[in-house]
Amino acid sequence: MFVIVKKKAVIAVVLCLTVMSVALTACFTASASVSPSFDKVIVLDAGHGGVDGGVVGSSGIKESELNLKIVKELEKELKRMNYGVVLTRTGDEALAGGKKADMQARKKVIDEANADMVVSIHINKFSDARRRGVQVFYDDTKRWTAQGMYMQNVMNEFVNKKYAKRDNLSALGGDYFIVKCSNVPSIIIECGFISNSEDQKLLTSREYREYLAKYIAIGIDSLLSDGSR
Numbered sequence: 001m002f003v004i005v006k007k008k009a010v011i012a013v014v015l016c017l018t019v020m021s022v023a024l025t026a027c028f029t030a031s032a033s034v035s036p037s038f039d040k041v042i043v044l045d046a047g048h049g050g051v052d053g054g055v056v057g058s059s060g061i062k063e064s065e066l067n068l069k070i071v072k073e074l075e076k077e078l079k080r081m082n083y084g085v086v087l088t089r090t091g092d093e094a095l096a097g098g099k100k101a102d103m104q105a106r107k108k109v110i111d112e113a114n115a116d117m118v119v120s121i122h123i124n125k126f127s128d129a130r131r132r133g134v135q136v137f138y139d140d141t142k143r144w145t146a147q148g149m150y151m152q153n154v155m156n157e158f159v160n161k162k163y164a165k166r167d168n169l170s171a172l173g174g175d176y177f178i179v180k181c182s183n184v185p186s187i188i189i190e191c192g193f194i195s196n197s198e199d200q201k202l203l204t205s206r207e208y209r210e211y212l213a214k215y216i217a218i219g220i221d222s223l224l225s226d227g228s229r
Contacts, residue, residue, distance in 0.1 A: 050094030077217035118186035133164035
């Protein structure tokens with residue numbers, strides 16, 4: 001979880017956003033049946049794990065559990081698209097004792113995977129229970145701003161508009177280890193707000209997790225198929 005205290009201005013990036021809806025819809029309709037290069041590897045990081053359960057919903061569901069469920073759906077989608085996939089964790093456990101050691105162990109997985117992209121999956125929580133939707137984060141050095149903003153537009157167009165009834169969430173930069181620990185394009189996707197009852201209900205639905213994973217995978221494929229981003 002990365003709690004958002006207030007909205008921040010995001011540096012503008014030239015991403016051809018004026019044709020986003022039409023271009024993405026046309027591109028993504030075809031993407032599911034197109035096989036990208038076989039030599040591309042994605043590291044999927046299910047945030048938290050073990051004693052570090054992350055945020056907890058009113059139903060008692062833990063963020064770490066939901067993160068892993070989403071990652072496994074995303075793994076299936078990416079493999080269907082012929083990507084190599086490496087998971088930082090495959091069960092409900094930390095990679096090492098202590099937060100710092102755990103994060104270093106995740107970095108080791110990323111380094112050894114020779115990855116083309118890293119996507120870390122989390123669930124958000126906010127004091128205002130009305131806040132909802134999928135939000136993307138990138139590193140505050142701005143290396144992966146374009147990737148973060150592009151993925152946010154995918155989430156807005158195909159997930160937030162449908163489920164959260166809004167399409168104006170902004171990708172934000174921050175000092176997050178997992179997106180700064182390597183030279184691999186890396187983003188964090190907060191898949192909803194567990195503090196919002198509707199988002200919590202969605203996140204516990206396998207149908208929603210499958211839908212979300214589908215469009216995250218399509219966004220990844222689009223990013224890696226276009227070297228200009």
